[in-house]
Amino acid sequence: MRAVSAGPGLAQLVLLEGRRLALHPLFLAGVVVAAGGCAAFLARGWSTSGWTVYAGFALMAPFTMVATNVVTLRDHRADTVEQHEALPMPVSTRVGALLTAILAPTLLTVAGLGAVTAYAASRFALDEVDLLVLASLPLIMTALAALGVALARWMPSAFVAPALAVAFYFWTPGDDPSAWRVLMPLNSADDTGAAVMRLPYLLGLTLLFAGAALAQPQRSRTSVLLALVGAALVTLSAAAVLT
Amino acid sequence: MSSLSLENVGKKFGSTPALAGVRLEVEPSVTGLLGPNGAGKTTLLRMAATVLAPDSGRIRILGRDPAHPHERVEIRRRLGYVPQEPGFYRNFTAFDFVDYVAVLKDIAERRRRHDEVRKVLDYVGLRDHAHQRIKALSGGMRQRLALAQALLGDPELLILDEATAGLDPEQRLRFREMISVLPQRPTVLISTHQTDDVSALCQRVVVLIAGTIRFDGTPAELAATASDRVWVDADRDERAAVSWRTSAGQFRHIGERPADAQSVTPTVDDAYLLLSGADISARSS
Amino acid sequence: MTRWRYTWRATHVAPWLLGAAISLLLALVHSHGPVAAPLQIGAFLLGAGAGFVTDDPAAETLAPSPTTLRARQGLRVAGAALATALAAVVLASLARPSGIGEAGALVAMTAGILGLNLGVSGVAGRRRGWRHGGLVSGPAVLFVVIASSALPPQWRLLPTGDIPGGWPAICTRWALASLLGLLLLAYSLRDPARSAVNARWWRPTA
Numbered sequence: 001m002r003a004v005s006a007g008p009g010l011a012q013l014v015l016l017e018g019r020r021l022a023l024h025p026l027f028l029a030g031v032v033v034a035a036g037g038c039a040a041f042l043a044r045g046w047s048t049s050g051w052t053v054y055a056g057f058a059l060m061a062p063f064t065m066v067a068t069n070v071v072t073l074r075d076h077r078a079d080t081v082e083q084h085e086a087l088p089m090p091v092s093t094r095v096g097a098l099l100t101a102i103l104a105p106t107l108l109t110v111a112g113l114g115a116v117t118a119y120a121a122s123r124f125a126l127d128e129v130d131l132l133v134l135a136s137l138p139l140i141m142t143a144l145a146a147l148g149v150a151l152a153r154w155m156p157s158a159f160v161a162p163a164l165a166v167a168f169y170f171w172t173p174g175d176d177p178s179a180w181r182v183l184m185p186l187n188s189a190d191d192t193g194a195a196v197m198r199l200p201y202l203l204g205l206t207l208l209f210a211g212a213a214l215a216q217p218q219r220s221r222t223s224v225l226l227a228l229v230g231a232a233l234v235t236l237s238a239a240a241v242l243t
Numbered sequence: 244m245s246s247l248s249l250e251n252v253g254k255k256f257g258s259t260p261a262l263a264g265v266r267l268e269v270e271p272s273v274t275g276l277l278g279p280n281g282a283g284k285t286t287l288l289r290m291a292a293t294v295l296a297p298d299s300g301r302i303r304i305l306g307r308d309p310a311h312p313h314e315r316v317e318i319r320r321r322l323g324y325v326p327q328e329p330g331f332y333r334n335f336t337a338f339d340f341v342d343y344v345a346v347l348k349d350i351a352e353r354r355r356r357h358d359e360v361r362k363v364l365d366y367v368g369l370r371d372h373a374h375q376r377i378k379a380l381s382g383g384m385r386q387r388l389a390l391a392q393a394l395l396g397d398p399e400l401l402i403l404d405e406a407t408a409g410l411d412p413e414q415r416l417r418f419r420e421m422i423s424v425l426p427q428r429p430t431v432l433i434s435t436h437q438t439d440d441v442s443a444l445c446q447r448v449v450v451l452i453a454g455t456i457r458f459d460g461t462p463a464e465l466a467a468t469a470s471d472r473v474w475v476d477a478d479r480d481e482r483a484a485v486s487w488r489t490s491a492g493q494f495r496h497i498g499e500r501p502a503d504a505q506s507v508t509p510t511v512d513d514a515y516l517l518l519s520g521a522d523i524s525a526r527s528s
Numbered sequence: 529m530t531r532w533r534y535t536w537r538a539t540h541v542a543p544w545l546l547g548a549a550i551s552l553l554l555a556l557v558h559s560h561g562p563v564a565a566p567l568q569i570g571a572f573l574l575g576a577g578a579g580f581v582t583d584d585p586a587a588e589t590l591a592p593s594p595t596t597l598r599a600r601q602g603l604r605v606a607g608a609a610l611a612t613a614l615a616a617v618v619l620a621s622l623a624r625p626s627g628i629g630e631a632g633a634l635v636a637m638t639a640g641i642l643g644l645n646l647g648v649s650g651v652a653g654r655r656r657g658w659r660h661g662g663l664v665s666g667p668a669v670l671f672v673v674i675a676s677s678a679l680p681p682q683w684r685l686l687p688t689g690d691i692p693g694g695w696p697a698i699c700t701r702w703a704l705a706s707l708l709g710l711l712l713l714a715y716s717l718r719d720p721a722r723s724a725v726n727a728r729w730w731r732p733t734a
């Protein structure tokens with residue numbers, strides 16, 4: 001009964017939240033930062049400023065994380081937590097819709113990134129690592145966006161996500177070349193092996209955070225499954241990078 | 244001297260005019276501000292409470308100019324305000340919250356302040372809950388707490404924005420009692436969209452619709468504007484502006500009465516519906 | 529005294545305390561790498577935490593009180609600024625910067641980020657009924673600082689590599705940022721009953 005009625009309602013909700021996220025001022029702030037990175041590359045070429053494309057798009061992720069966090073905290077801010085708990089649609093469905101809606105900003109990012117990559121590849125010689133590193137960018141966004149939702153579910157404070165965004169920003173530049181730094185979400189890999197392994201690692205983080213977000217206030221089979229698959233991916237790929 | 248005077252006051256939010264050319268003089272009495280949602284009641288009351296400045300026109304409150312810093316402080320010492328959605332510090336007790344407001348109202352001496360706080364809490368019937376945290380109070384108690392803080396320092400002007408919304412019938416009656424027997428007999432300006440509050444409590448009623456004043460007079464005068472335009476019939480009459488089936492099973496009609504229909508004595512409710520009827524029919528068409 | 533006590537209890541200080549705790553922890557565990565890192569993070573966390581002090585759920589109820597908006601918020605802001613200054617000194621002494629120049633720059637940065645946060649929080653708070661200033665200010669200031677990397681080197685708030693003008697130039701930059709933030713704050717704390725039409729310094733004699 002519920003599954004039948006939740007179908008179209010869920011799709012509507014995903015569209016609604018997707019639009020809200022894609023038009024969120026913080027996501028748009030990320031877009032501005034990414035555009036700045038691309039502009040620097042266009043002005044100075046790939047060999048000197050190719051990294052600014054990466055940096056710009058990577059920085060979209062923490063902004064999107066704060067955006068998903070703020071959107072998830074909406075009920076809390078408006079004091080409508082109880083009101084929504086009384087709705088026929090279960091909380092987990094609404095959180096699931098929000099998690100699915102992360103696809104909206106991500107797809108927009110993929111489109112922009114694809115255009116820049118195609119242009120760069122047609123003008124400059126991009127190597128394998130470059131391409132892998134660029135391919136990891138949308139996954140950084142999904143991982144941090146899911147983290148934003150999970151944080152809001154577990155720690156309903158508007159301060160936590162921005163604080164974490166700051167920490168990611170300052171911890172990322174890797175003048176310390178130890179291998180674990182590659183595991184910081186915003187960092188990039190220098191060799192093909194690590195660059196390949198970062199893809200399942202980031203995917204695993206996304207699933208893990210999504211599972212965590214769905215597990216509050218009540219664990220369900222889906223949430224446990226997502227978290228377990230995510231944790232397995234993270235563990236295996238992290239082990240592969242570190243050894 | 245009037246307690247509140249508005250001269251040609253206008254206010255816009257973006258391009259929507261919330262108030263346009265409002266002229267109003269409020270004398271010491273209980274005045275009700277009646278109007279549908281979005282009519283501009285809150286906007287008007289916020290101006291009267293020195294919380295919002297008009298875009299155009301002039302306001303004088305208790306004979307003073309709220310735009311002038313020193314006079315504004317003098318107004319605020321003599322003013323009580325219950326906003327439409329009063330906010331609280333949920334971790335405060337009722338007593339602490341009112342005490343904090345008293346501190347901000349410059350009641351410095353501790354003994355006198357605490358006496359005053361106890362007095363207003365007693366008055367609104369919160370004596371037994373004074374040391375409960377606000378988050379543990381019910382909605383009706385919070386509404387009374389909001390009234391208690393407004394009564395601090397015996398205000399000369401009391402501004403209540405939909406203060407009866409969300410109260411149960413008994414609490415509404417208690418509330419009317421509290422407002423009507425205030426010892427200092429302050430000027431009370433109360434907004435509502437409930438006509439029975441107006442007929443029960445107010446010596447004067449001002450109807451505000453779409454940012455302009457459409458009626459100003461006593462409740463009886465308001466009811467009289469509908470005389471000869473209210474009739475009762477067993478069947479629904481399409482010619483009426485508004486009609487509804489009453490509990491007696493008959494239809495009560497308001498509008499241009501057909502010659503053959505028997506008119507009945509109008510109420511404040513009828514007159515208010517007739518005034519806002521233009522809006523209602525415009526919306527339904 | 530009572531006023532201070534009630535104001536403290538009415539103020540949303542948890543974010544600031546959390547930020548201070550994290551900064552302190554970072555400064556204690558950070559043993560290698562550039563000294564600046566934990567202090568820079570600390571500056572952001574303290575500043576973003578301070579942005580929450582203007583949030584006031586009872587703002588509308590208290591608005592017509594004879595104690596003006598400026599006085600009510602000023603007390604909160606002064607407390608936050610004082611606490612942040614103390615925290616910055618503690619953090620700087622823990623991190624042992626290379627010299628007076630670097631120490632000064634880090635203190636100036638803390639002041640700048642604090643000022644910007646308070647300014648943004650004030651403006652956002654005033655527009656939204658003093659509810660979500662802190663929510664807006666932290667991310668907004670982070671954005672401004674990151675976006676300033678696109679400016680010419682002499683205007684970047686977080687310069688990398690050689691800094692034209694050295695530490696004094698950075699101090700000046702952050703001091704200006706702080707000043708700008710405080711001006712925004714002062715503007716946002718104007719009395720709500722003042723307006724262009726009604727506010728007059730002169731009055732016609734009756």
Ligand SMILES: Nc1ncnc2c1ncn2[C@@H]1O[C@H](COP(=O)(O)OP(=O)(O)O)[C@@H](O)[C@H]1O
Nearest residue numbers: 256259261278279280281282283284285286287
């Ligand atoms: N702070 C505000 N910002 C934008 N529009 C507002 C604001 N306050 C009121 N309005 C608009 O002004 C009009 C009158 O609102 P209000 O005074 O709250 O009406 P009422 O209290 O009679 O329901 C409405 O159209 C409302 O949307």
Ligand SMILES: [Mg+2]
Nearest residue numbers: 284285327405
């Ligand atoms: Mg209203």
